[in-house]
């Protein structure tokens with residue numbers, strides 16, 4: 398637990414510094430931000446790189462370069478909507494509570510099935526295992542988490558459609 402908290406704190410400070418350098422802020426909702434950072438750490442453990450916690454990675458770094466956090470789409474999304482796709486990075490107004498974070502369209506193009514991931518997202522909500530952070534885009538969470546074995550009732554809706 399101590400080790401986990403330290404890792405989250407470290408990545409929080411690292412992202413905050415990096416955000417500040419780019420003129421951005423981390424989402425002021427500490428709990429939500431913590432969940433996203435946990436997802437990034439989990440992806441790093443799973444794939445060896447910090448892929449976006451809100452997108453399905455292929456597991457092949459070459460194919461996922463665009464979604465290693467901060468992703469290629471962040472700046473454009475913050476510029477247009479005020480926050481990145483996940484809501485980890487926000488603009489000043491949102492950081493100061495003068496505007497709200499919003500759900501935004503996906504820019505990424507899914508080469509494999511020739512559909513944009515926004516079309517996939519439009520079809521499937523994303524569920525998150527509250528025990529280990531596993532994310533799945535399906536109509537319902539799995540009966541059991543394939544990573545840690547937690548039962549269905551321990552999943553939460555991470556992104557709604």
Ligand code: SF4
Nearest residue numbers: 449466468481482483
């Ligand atoms: S959408 Fe946000 S959290 Fe996801 S990879 Fe891009 S910058 Fe990181």
